[in-house]
Amino acid sequence: MISIGIFSLSCCEGCSVQFLNLEGKLLEVLKYYNIENFRLAKELNSLPVDIAFVEGTPTTAEEVKKLLKIRRDSNVLVALGTCAATGGVPGLVNTMSKREAMKVYDSNPPYMPVDPKPIDYYVPVEHKLYGCPFSKDELMELITAVIMNKSFKNRESSVCVECALRENACLLDKGELCMGPVTRAGCRALCPSNGAPCRGCRGPYEDANYKAHIRTLMDMGITREEIIEAYSMFSYEPLKEVIAWLKEQ
Ligand code: SF4
Ligand code: SF4
Ligand code: SF4
Structure with missing residues (x-):
């Protein structure tokens, strides 16, 4: 059985909730996949996993380390949602002056801040699921492609x-x-x-x-x-x- 994990970096966690919203489709997924890691749904979580779905983007040095560890301990990494795929809404902080941005970061003093970037700025990413939150249909397309050992391609039109x-x-x-x-x-x-x-x-x-x-x-x-x-x-x-x-x- 293929093991998967759903991981969160800085974001609203709406993409994790979208995973739960799969409802009946989630039960179908569980016939082929074992969820090893999903903070919103499980008490005990573990690595490694075959496929890591990562929502959000690192905004602290700690989160960069977390992302590097997920990458090391997974075979396939999927950027889940626009925050992970493009930097998304957290990337808005990059439009602020450094002084304004530091005021935001100061609410999180123990951490070393980093500018929000797409996660492929830090690690190789095999697939990206765009959308805020991602599309459930596209997730099912991706999951089916992996089960059938076929390729998954994002739409290239508007x-x-x-x-x-x-x-x-x-x-x-x-x-x-x-x-x-x-x-x-x-x-x-x-x-x-x-x-x-x-x-x-x-x-x-x-x-x-x-x-x-x-x-x-x-x-x-x-x-x-x-x-x-x-x-x-x-x-x-x-x-x-x-x-x-x-x-x-
Ligand atoms: S139309 Fe589609 S891409 Fe545009 S904001 Fe709505 S869900 Fe997002
Ligand atoms: S892509 Fe949207 S819904 Fe998903 S984590 Fe980011 S802000 Fe939340
Ligand atoms: S066709 Fe018009 S309304 Fe539809 S997405 Fe394009 S610009 Fe927007």
């Missing part, structure tokens, strides 16, 4: 593609700041399908045309500051060069 497939009216036409054109597909355009603009929680995808998106938003009358805020929300780390360029416009 949320707009899935939005068009669902025949949604485009929210840009209503003047709303939608991040769909530069955000990785895989959520079946969850937010626009429910009348809300995409906030970019799955992070950018490979071929995103940022300049075209930014130009469209500016032509709509959306301010540079609003666009910078939207680009920084989940993706400050991967988009910091685009954000720096935007600040110069």
Whole structure:
């Protein structure tokens, strides 16, 4: 039986909760997988494991050490959710001045602070599950791929593609700041399908045309500051060069 562990670094632990939300599907998973380590669900936890799912990102030297140990004691490491995959919301602290950031870190005095980064900044990562929280369907795809010894691939298109497939009216036409054109597909355009603009929680995808998106938003009358805020929300780390360029416009 394949052993798995779900581990948390700095984050809201929403991705751990999402694992519990698998409910019936979790029982299916347990036919093939043995959960060796899951702080939210078990009292006794152990390493090594075959597959380590890591949510969050290190914000202290202690957490960097924890991540290195998980890597050493696992065969496959999966970045679980956008915090782990791109630095996500914790990466917002990198938009602050050092002085502001130190005020945040000062609430945690025994630890040596480190800037939030995607976990593959520290260790090799075999797979990334994007989303805040990750998509349950994509987790099942990944788990099935491992059982069947097949490869798992992230979507390489934008949320707009899935939005068009669902025949949604485009929210840009209503003047709303939608991040769909530069955000990785895989959520079946969850937010626009429910009348809300995409906030970019799955992070950018490979071929995103940022300049075209930014130009469209500016032509709509959306301010540079609003666009910078939207680009920084989940993706400050991967988009910091685009954000720096935007600040110069
Ligand atoms: S990706 Fe979102 S839900 Fe998951 S741990 Fe980070 S903030 Fe929480
Ligand atoms: S609503 Fe957003 S995600 Fe949907 S097509 Fe328009 S820009 Fe793309
Ligand atoms: S539509 Fe955008 S914000 Fe909503 S779940 Fe999908 S990627 Fe995340």
